[in-house]
Amino acid sequence: MIAPSYFLIVSALLFTLGVVGVLARRNALVVFMSIELMLNATNLAFVTFARVLGSVEGQVVVFFVIVVAAVEVVVGLAIIVDIFRTRETVSVDDVDLLRG
Amino acid sequence: MELVVFIVAASAALAGGVGVVASAQPVRSALSLLLVLCSLAVMYLLLAAEFIAVLQVIVYAGAIVVLFLFVVMLLHPRRGEVRPEKLPRQRSAAVLLGGIFALALVYAIAPARATVPPAPPGAFGSAQSVGAALFSTYLLPFEVASVVLLVGIIAAVVLGRARPVA
Numbered sequence: 001m002i003a004p005s006y007f008l009i010v011s012a013l014l015f016t017l018g019v020v021g022v023l024a025r026r027n028a029l030v031v032f033m034s035i036e037l038m039l040n041a042t043n044l045a046f047v048t049f050a051r052v053l054g055s056v057e058g059q060v061v062v063f064f065v066i067v068v069a070a071v072e073v074v075v076g077l078a079i080i081v082d083i084f085r086t087r088e089t090v091s092v093d094d095v096d097l098l099r100g
Numbered sequence: 101m102e103l104v105v106f107i108v109a110a111s112a113a114l115a116g117g118v119g120v121v122a123s124a125q126p127v128r129s130a131l132s133l134l135l136v137l138c139s140l141a142v143m144y145l146l147l148a149a150e151f152i153a154v155l156q157v158i159v160y161a162g163a164i165v166v167l168f169l170f171v172v173m174l175l176h177p178r179r180g181e182v183r184p185e186k187l188p189r190q191r192s193a194a195v196l197l198g199g200i201f202a203l204a205l206v207y208a209i210a211p212a213r214a215t216v217p218p219a220p221p222g223a224f225g226s227a228q229s230v231g232a233a234l235f236s237t238y239l240l241p242f243e244v245a246s247v248v249l250l251v252g253i254i255a256a257v258v259l260g261r262a263r264p265v266a
Contacts, residue, residue, distance in 0.1 A: 001216050001219070002103060004212070007143065008209045009210075013114055017198075020194050020197075024194035027126055029130075032168075034120060034121060036160075036164070037117055037121075047144050051148055053217075056233050060233050062152050063152065064241060064245060066160065067245045067249065069164070070159055070249075070252070071248050072252075073164050074255070082259050082260075
């Protein structure tokens with residue numbers, strides 16, 4: 001088997017890419033995909049530690065993360081579509097009604 | 101052999117991640133996300149998590165990416181219209197902060213012992229072992245997850261209605 005720290009480094013880099021995507025991109029869809037990227041990076045860390053510790057609990061957590069991520073994508077995309085219908089935009093900069 | 105598979109999967113995952121963040125068109129971002137998800141499934145197989153790998157391909161690559169693609173096709177951003185950025189230098193600041201963040205994470209991980217754990221028993225990570233845990237110890241969270249899914253379905257139907265009820 002490959003050393004677990006390699007998997008963790010891949011996980012860390014993927015998470016960083018997700019963070020940069022959320023910070024830098026203005027398209028709501030791409031921001032959403034970057035959030036998925038971060039969720040998957042943490043999933044990789046969970047599976048790695050499940051393998052290291054020989055305990056299946058880490059994989060159970062990943063199962064629940066996948067379930068909740070599926071729901072989150074459905075609701076989030078519905079909201080994005082709704083915003084697009086009313087405001088004709090998918091840019092997060094244009095949705096600023098709560099801005100002080 | 102395992103190392104070759106790992107290197108290919110890891111570089112595909114990272115390249116896909118860059119593609120998600122850097123693509124100019126959302127369709128390319130969605131397809132890059134598909135690449136990331138599939139290479140992560142390969143890595144789960146390397147980590148003896150067969151059930152999670154299959155789940156990853158079915159749920160993420162099969163359902164979530166398709167949903168993303170549908171929405172990307174449905175919505176089209178207005179083209180040829182360059183608005184001034186509300187936050188100047190946001191991109192460079194994001195990349196800089198991301199670099200610092202990545203350095204901190206790698207700095208925390210790097211000293212970890214490179215010991216390879218002993219091979220798990222043969223059934224580890226199979227649908228049987230994960231399912232046994234899900235239906236005994238984690239039965240309550242499992243049932244709650246079904247309620248969460250139901251709430252998601254109802255929310256999508258309500259939000260997706262053409263004319264919201266007043």
